[in-house]
Amino acid sequence: MKKYSVFSLVKNALNHHKDWEVAWxxxxxxxxxEAVIIGGGGHGLATAYYLAKYYDLKNIAILEKGWIGxxxxxxxxxxxxxxxxxxxxxxxxxxxxxMWRDLSQELNYNVMYSPRGILNLAHSDAQLNAYAxxxxxxxxxxxxxxxxxxxxxxxxxxxxxxxENARFPIFGGLLxxxxxxxxxxxxxxxxARAADDMGVDIIQHCxxxxxxxxxxxxxxxxxxxxxxxxxxxxxxxxxxxSILAEKLNMTLPIEAHVxxxxxxxxxxxxxxxxxxxxxxxxxxxxxDKGEMVxxxxxxxxxxxxxRGNLPTIQHVLTEGVALFPNLSRLKILRTWGGIMDMSMxxxxxxxxxxxxxxxxxxxxxxxxxxxxxxxGLTFAHTIARNxxxxxxxxxxxxxxxxxxLIDEKGLGTKTWIS
Amino acid sequence: xxxxxxxxxxxxxxxxxxxxxDATVKRPELxxxxxxxxxxxxxxxxxxxxxxxxxxxxxxxxxxQWFKVLRNTATHDIIQTMEMKENP
Numbered sequence: 001m002k003k004y005s006v007f008s009l010v011k012n013a014l015n016h017h018k019d020w021e022v023a024w025x026x027x028x029x030x031x032x033x034e035a036v037i038i039g040g041g042g043h044g045l046a047t048a049y050y051l052a053k054y055y056d057l058k059n060i061a062i063l064e065k066g067w068i069g070x071x072x073x074x075x076x077x078x079x080x081x082x083x084x085x086x087x088x089x090x091x092x093x094x095x096x097x098x099m100w101r102d103l104s105q106e107l108n109y110n111v112m113y114s115p116r117g118i119l120n121l122a123h124s125d126a127q128l129n130a131y132a133x134x135x136x137x138x139x140x141x142x143x144x145x146x147x148x149x150x151x152x153x154x155x156x157x158x159x160x161x162x163x164e165n166a167r168f169p170i171f172g173g174l175l176x177x178x179x180x181x182x183x184x185x186x187x188x189x190x191x192a193r194a195a196d197d198m199g200v201d202i203i204q205h206c207x208x209x210x211x212x213x214x215x216x217x218x219x220x221x222x223x224x225x226x227x228x229x230x231x232x233x234x235x236x237x238x239x240x241x242s243i244l245a246e247k248l249n250m251t252l253p254i255e256a257h258v259x260x261x262x263x264x265x266x267x268x269x270x271x272x273x274x275x276x277x278x279x280x281x282x283x284x285x286x287x288d289k290g291e292m293v294x295x296x297x298x299x300x301x302x303x304x305x306x307r308g309n310l311p312t313i314q315h316v317l318t319e320g321v322a323l324f325p326n327l328s329r330l331k332i333l334r335t336w337g338g339i340m341d342m343s344m345x346x347x348x349x350x351x352x353x354x355x356x357x358x359x360x361x362x363x364x365x366x367x368x369x370x371x372x373x374x375x376g377l378t379f380a381h382t383i384a385r386n387x388x389x390x391x392x393x394x395x396x397x398x399x400x401x402x403x404x405l406i407d408e409k410g411l412g413t414k415t416w417i418s
Numbered sequence: 419x420x421x422x423x424x425x426x427x428x429x430x431x432x433x434x435x436x437x438x439x440d441a442t443v444k445r446p447e448l449x450x451x452x453x454x455x456x457x458x459x460x461x462x463x464x465x466x467x468x469x470x471x472x473x474x475x476x477x478x479x480x481x482x483q484w485f486k487v488l489r490n491t492a493t494h495d496i497i498q499t500m501e502m503k504e505n506p
Contacts, residue, residue: 400461
């Protein structure tokens with residue numbers, strides 16, 4: 001792989017950009033691999049990359065039914081944060097935040113990591129108290145957090161509704177200064193290029209239709225490009241997890257739901273970091289192109305459609321306008337949807353399964369993007385060593401049996417009903 | 419916008435309804451031997467099909483009746499709606 005640098009940019013510019021090498025190959029699948037990762041999204045690509053880099057597996061394939069970066073890794077709102085309350089989530093996502101810092105150097109690909117801060121707004125004294133508690137929990141785990149009062153918030157977002165008439169007045173907020181955004185497509189492409197460079201075969205337009213299991217051990221996968229032998233299979237298929245799990249006679253504590261997001265027309269710089277509305281479910285950041293990137297609630301019914309309906313968009317944007325009245329003057333440029341693998345406690349699952357050699361990475365709910373590096377690292381460890389990394393021990397599947405749920409919101413099952 | 423046919427009120431906009439999840443989940447019988455696995459499956463585990471899904475809806479801003487809907491999760495097409503005592 002030729003390294004990207006300012007010199008390669010100048011050199012190729014002088015050549016009218018005719019000599020750039022392809023970022024990754026387009027190979028035909030081999031007959032056999034040491035490990036097969038199903039799903040060429042962020043988590044699958046990162047898993048293959050760390051398997052090759054740290055765990056000495058060289059013969060790895062990624063099977064992607066569409067094209068890489070076409071699923072949730074290209075559909076999210078690019079937010080990075082680790083502002084959780086429970087230790088399991090805090091430690092896991094904070095490891096991810098540390099990995100984001102030098103990911104561009106690590107991959108030799110600019111992922112446009114931009115730690116501009118994430119601010120969760122509080123709209124009552126009780127909510128501000130809850131945020132103080134969460135901030136303390138973060139700080140106990142070594143994660144910086146600051147509790148802001150109304151006037152401090154006003155300095156950061158003076159265009160929010162600070163009038164007497166605000167239906168949900170802003171009392172303050174919890175700021176994670178290191179929170180921010182990264183360019184989601186670049187994350188997929190960067191991992192793909194770096195994994196390919198280490199010999200990982202990225203096989204696109206290759207759908208898995210079944211598994212070969214012998215005596216409780218996986219021996220291969222059946223695909224639209226023929227059968228492939230392997231003793232290790234990692235599932236990184238987000239919204240499609242239940243469909244593949246069914247082929248392994250597994251039922252999972254997961255439902256597929258559509259989550260929509262949207263962007264406005266581009267405007268001049270207005271909003272620096274990420275802001276979340278605390279009296280509903282709305283969040284907003286501004287992309288480098290100037291678009292306001294906004295999202296909120298699930299549509300609320302089981303869906304594999306990758307598209308949603310307007311009532312939810314209207315509901316979310318009503319909250320947006322309640323927070324930032326000036327948004328009402330903007331036009332919406334695009335809306336889109338992705339399929340969330342909603343787990344029953346709102347936390348992910350990274351674990352082995354009842355079939356030897358089949359590993360599960362799912363249940364990311366609203367927040368898979370920020371976990372991309374740490375999910376890849378811990379899942380690679382789980383696959384290579386056949387046991388969880390210390391960071392994903394709590395994210396076991398059997399927590400739904402033992403009762404050790406990681407229920408961040410304290411809502412119990414059916415987290416989407418909130 | 420989904421248009422949902424409440425068995426009692428007729429076609430109404432999605433805005434009037436609340437979703438109640440998979441209608442095929444059955445609470446284990448009272449006073450019978452129940453394994454932990456039965457409870458796990460009742461509380462947490464779902465078939466989550468891509469395709470036809472029998473589910474509960476609540477006409478919360480209308481007649482406030484619960485009813486069943488057979489809906490395709492891949493296309494959002496509503497195939498049939500029925501009262502709670504009925505089956506597709």
